[in-house]
Amino acid sequence: MSLEQFKDRNVGTQNYVKLDLEHTPTEGWCKFKQVVKRTFQPELFQGLGVTLREMINALFRNKMHTTKYPFEKLPISPRYRAVHDMLRLMESGNYRCIGCGLCEKICISDCIAMETKYDENQRKEVSEYTINFGRCIFCGYCAEVCPELAIVHGGRFENASEQRAGFSLFEDMLTPMDQLNQQQEYAGFGAISPNADENIKSTPLAY
Amino acid sequence: MDATMLPEVTAAGVIVKAVIILAVIAAIAGFGTYIERKILAFMQRRLGPTHVGPFGLLQLAADGIKLFTKEDIIPQHANKFIFAIAPVITAATAFIALAAVPVFPDFTIWEWVPFLGGVFVPSIAADINVGILFVLGMMASGLYGPLLAGMAQANKWGIIGSARTAIQFLSYEVVTGLSILAPIMIVGSLSFVDFNNYQTDGLWMVVYQPVAFILFIIAGFAETNRTPFDLLEHEAEIISGYVTEYSGMRWGLFFIGEYANMITIGIIASVVFLGGYNDFWFIPAWIMIILKIAFSFFFMLWVRASWPHVRPDQLMWLCWKVLMPLAVINILITGLVIMI
Numbered sequence: 001m002s003l004e005q006f007k008d009r010n011v012g013t014q015n016y017v018k019l020d021l022e023h024t025p026t027e028g029w030c031k032f033k034q035v036v037k038r039t040f041q042p043e044l045f046q047g048l049g050v051t052l053r054e055m056i057n058a059l060f061r062n063k064m065h066t067t068k069y070p071f072e073k074l075p076i077s078p079r080y081r082a083v084h085d086m087l088r089l090m091e092s093g094n095y096r097c098i099g100c101g102l103c104e105k106i107c108i109s110d111c112i113a114m115e116t117k118y119d120e121n122q123r124k125e126v127s128e129y130t131i132n133f134g135r136c137i138f139c140g141y142c143a144e145v146c147p148e149l150a151i152v153h154g155g156r157f158e159n160a161s162e163q164r165a166g167f168s169l170f171e172d173m174l175t176p177m178d179q180l181n182q183q184q185e186y187a188g189f190g191a192i193s194p195n196a197d198e199n200i201k202s203t204p205l206a207y
Numbered sequence: 208m209d210a211t212m213l214p215e216v217t218a219a220g221v222i223v224k225a226v227i228i229l230a231v232i233a234a235i236a237g238f239g240t241y242i243e244r245k246i247l248a249f250m251q252r253r254l255g256p257t258h259v260g261p262f263g264l265l266q267l268a269a270d271g272i273k274l275f276t277k278e279d280i281i282p283q284h285a286n287k288f289i290f291a292i293a294p295v296i297t298a299a300t301a302f303i304a305l306a307a308v309p310v311f312p313d314f315t316i317w318e319w320v321p322f323l324g325g326v327f328v329p330s331i332a333a334d335i336n337v338g339i340l341f342v343l344g345m346m347a348s349g350l351y352g353p354l355l356a357g358m359a360q361a362n363k364w365g366i367i368g369s370a371r372t373a374i375q376f377l378s379y380e381v382v383t384g385l386s387i388l389a390p391i392m393i394v395g396s397l398s399f400v401d402f403n404n405y406q407t408d409g410l411w412m413v414v415y416q417p418v419a420f421i422l423f424i425i426a427g428f429a430e431t432n433r434t435p436f437d438l439l440e441h442e443a444e445i446i447s448g449y450v451t452e453y454s455g456m457r458w459g460l461f462f463i464g465e466y467a468n469m470i471t472i473g474i475i476a477s478v479v480f481l482g483g484y485n486d487f488w489f490i491p492a493w494i495m496i497i498l499k500i501a502f503s504f505f506f507m508l509w510v511r512a513s514w515p516h517v518r519p520d521q522l523m524w525l526c527w528k529v530l531m532p533l534a535v536i537n538i539l540i541t542g543l544v545i546m547i
């Protein structure tokens with residue numbers, strides 16, 4: 001399945017076909033004629049044919065629909081808002097978060113908790129960062145407000161846990177150092193749109 | 208096959224036969240649930256049960272364990288005696304009906320088997336000469352199960368279920384009887400053995416009586432309450448109808464009864480209309496009968512996957528206004544042809 005299907009949000013542009021149904025008969029004789037017609041038309045057998053065809057498709061032509069879920073997963077849209085990821089800078093490998101605290105501030109369910117301090121270079125360092133996923137409503141505001149595209153929504157949607165609240169620490173969400181080359185630029189919520197350059201207009205200076 | 212040449216049927220033989228029928232049909236009925244799920248799944252391009260055992264075959268055992276260990280709940284205001292006995296009626300009548308049906312070829316137990324060595328086991332447990340009448344009567348009285356169950360359980364869905372049972376009963380029974388009357392007129396006997404022998408050399412009965420065959424199949428679907436006519440427990444409308452309040456093994460008995468009835472209808476259709484257990488071309492008789500029964504079972508599942516079900520009033524309309532006149536006309540024409 002391609003991602004295009006997920007991205008097509010223009011409902012109504014798809015190919016819908018209107019069924020050409022006859023009127024339901026009201027009089028007795030017409031009803032009787034309909035029954036006779038349906039009895040002797042192969043209508044019912046067409047129905048049988050469809051199910052048999054699907055069975056043959058499924059069994060012999062490898063068109064089984066089932067996804068064996070825990071073992072296989074379908075791709076999800078990049079816009080899907082699942083458990084957060086913390087991204088790193090590609091060049092240096094540092095985490096992108098600058099500790100500005102905007103995500104903590106905007107979070108409407110108040111589930112981000114962070115502490116920052118200055119490190120020896122007087123650079124802001126994130127010393128604590130957790131998200132309480134028992135409270136998070138996956139609204140995506142944090143990803144949208146983040147100026148650095150540091151906090152984004154990942155694709156990890158399996159949130160079932162044995163306890164009511166699950167906390168994720170900064171390290172859990174951070175891209176592991178050895179997988180840095182696999183880090184994808186985030187295409188979803190809050191990301192810069194592909195045609196961002198075209199939308200930028202020069203600020204009018206003269207009045 | 209000449210009846211006089213067969214060894215004498217003893218009580219021991221009949222008891223062995225009864226045990227075989229009970230064990231085998233109950234097992235097949237259980238296995239039928241697995242087949243049904245698999246076939247329905249394939250027709251909807253799903254996989255069906257896959258996880259318990261190879262290809263999900265042990266799902267059967269898992270279901271059995273589940274059914275046996277479920278709590279047996281009797282609702283507070285239910286009529287306890289009738290509530291308890293209703294599933295037994297369904298299951299028992301289904302198996303009693305099988306007593307007069309030829310299920311397997313007859314055989315003699317090997318001499319070395321202790322106690323039972325040399326006992327002749329007939330193909331029909333009770334070879335009564337009104338076999339068809341008996342089987343149809345037994346299967347019809349099986350509907351007392353749903354009827355009583357629905358009324359005894361003090362549940363509105365149950366009441367609707369049993370009302371629908373009554374409607375269904377009033378509708379299809381006339382068609383079953385009338386449709387099978389025409390073949391009976393041709394053969395001139397109510398015994399399954401005579402039907403079988405009639406088709407040994409000649410063509411299958413379905414060639415002479417196509418209309419009767421179709422009518423009988425339709426009525427058979429109603430009789431076993433399979434899908435186009437599964438009004439009694441249609442989940443989408445009335446939760447589960449007459450089995451709403453049942454749990455555990457009582458519910459399982461209804462199920463076994465239903466599947467046993469499906470097999471019985473398959474056997475009747477094969478013996479009366481589809482040439483019975485005779486050799487066909489080069490295929491031996493016992494394979495033929497299994498093939499026929501298996502196909503009719505498959506056909507019921509196939510129909511369930513394909514066709515929507517009808518409303519109770521549509522069923523009654525269909526049976527009384529369309530099928531019954533057709534059956535009567537069929538009988539008239541058959542009678543005229545026989546006279547000439």
Ligand code: SF4
Pocket residue numbers: 106107108109110111112131135136137138139140141142143
């Ligand atoms: S997705 Fe919404 S609720 Fe969850 S952490 Fe971000 S801002 Fe808070």
Ligand code: SF4
Pocket residue numbers: 096097098099100101102103104142145146147148149150151
């Ligand atoms: S908004 Fe972004 S940069 Fe600012 S603290 Fe949150 S994650 Fe870090």
